[in-house]
Amino acid sequence: MTSTATHIGNFQFDNCLMNAAGVRCMSIKELEAIRHSKAGAFVTKTATLEERAGNPHPRMASTPLGTINSMGLPNKGFPYYLDYLLSLQKENADQSNILSVVGMSQLETHVILQTIQNSDYQGLVELNLSCPNVPGKPQIAYDFETTEKLLKDIFTYYKKPLGVKLPPYFDIVHFDQMADILNQFPLTFINSVNSIGNGLVIDDETVVIKPKNGFGGIGGDYIKPTALANVHAFYQRLKPSIQIIGTGGVKSGRDAFEHILCGASMVQIGSAFGYEDVPIFERVQKELQDIMTEKGYQTIEDFRGKLHYID
Template identity: 65%
Template sequence: MVLLNTTIAGYEFDNCLMNAAGVCCYDHEELTMVDQSSAGTFVTKSATKTSREGNPLPRYQAVPLGSINSMGLPNLGLDYYLDYVRQLEKQTKKTYFLSMTGLSKEETLEMLKQVELSDFKGMVELNLSCPNVPGKPQLAYDLPTTENLLTEVFAFFTKPLGVKLPPYFDIAHFDAAAEVYNKFPLAFVNCVNSIGNGLIINDETVVIKPKNGFGGIGGDYIKPTALANVHAFYQRLKPSIKIIGTGGVKTGRDVFEHILCGASMVQVGTALEKEGVEIFARLSQELTEIMQEKGYQTIEDFRGKLQYLA
């Protein structure tokens, strides 16, 4: 019997698959679809303190090998998502991920204090990697500022918290980032958000409006980068910090490779946007078949056991 269950921070999930923040998570209707699918749980849209309309349209474009987006954090505000997941927790007894990202350090701390004082029992994903808000750099590329923020956060925050990371591209950056993250009681790191500020052209024109066409790249384009980040942090982070793998997942083989690189959970973004929540049942079946062929009964049988050439 093959099991796809997994554990993060002591919380058990019956399936290691879920959505990625930004896809099928904007409102109650979308989140309910994920909750009622084969996914193990869901993560909400990255919330700011108050609602945001986001960047002007068109701001998302599917392309043959993935997608480009410059959404600009459109969301319904922290209160909306916090109220929803708190109500759902009481009905389902499941564990959910609440994603958030402040537009300033003060806003981030204010939101986390609100969650700390609430009866929310799930996990927080602090998004340190949004590349699509004009004038706002990705915080996780500034490691001293990231360390200062996390120091202030964990001075009062006691609930399970992880961070959504941008892709890092240099071995020295993996080393330096892991040194910072290992200083804190993080529940997980999520590798990776989209590759920031790519450019896709149709004939002679960019395909999205914000930032003159610059946007985050997802899908097939980013899978090798995502796998590298998952494995690099699996090698460097203390065992208590689990890895969530995100990027380029559209087949069961992609899920298998993320887990092989060290992921305890795998999020689906671009492919979920294209296929809908039915993708979770398909990916689960394809992963199950791979595990059966290889004689694996649980994902722990092969998680992190990537082999190297002699």
């Protein structure tokens, strides 16, 4: 039997597939649906210190090859998700899911992470450094100096497992520079990539979403080559203790296989999960297992990171 089991740090998962933050994960009801599906885990909607309504509608639209969105971090506030995960933890100490967070300022980020550090929560936390859809707020991870200082400050007090969600990078030098920064810290994982920021989709003569005059994050088929490049670039550069969650353009077992081949230990599904809902995890898992069986792989470690090059 082939197995899609994996681990991130000391956390074990029966299936390497899960949702991407931002899609069908706002409410406890939605998170419970993922929890009771074939997904290996769930990640919460990226939570800010206080509840946010997000950007005005329409703020998301389907496109021929994916989606465009400018959601603006709508969420129910950080305490809502922390309390839910703490309740799951009490029911099952081995419950392994990911709490995604970000502050609207560096001060808020520190307040959130200090609260988690002082809480009983023992699970994984993902710090989202890459939301491109909040007007007036730049993506932190494109400012390398700010990213380094923020992480340095965080790790003076934060001692629990922490990962960061990154935007896509497009230059080899930027892979080198960001990897050099990340390798300084005891990160458990990175999540690569978030949507490609500030695309523009036009229908006839009009933009298709309202915020930012139509500019929004691009997801779906469009971004898979960029996502694979980022996953593999960081796999080549990061110290082995920092694992990679691959995100971007996943809608089939073949897509998941390619992310793992590039070095991902887990794979998140975003746009396609929005279309297909929780049945997608069982379908993609079966397709991935069929590929593994055909190639003679029993576990994902048999091929993870073993991308072939042309001599």
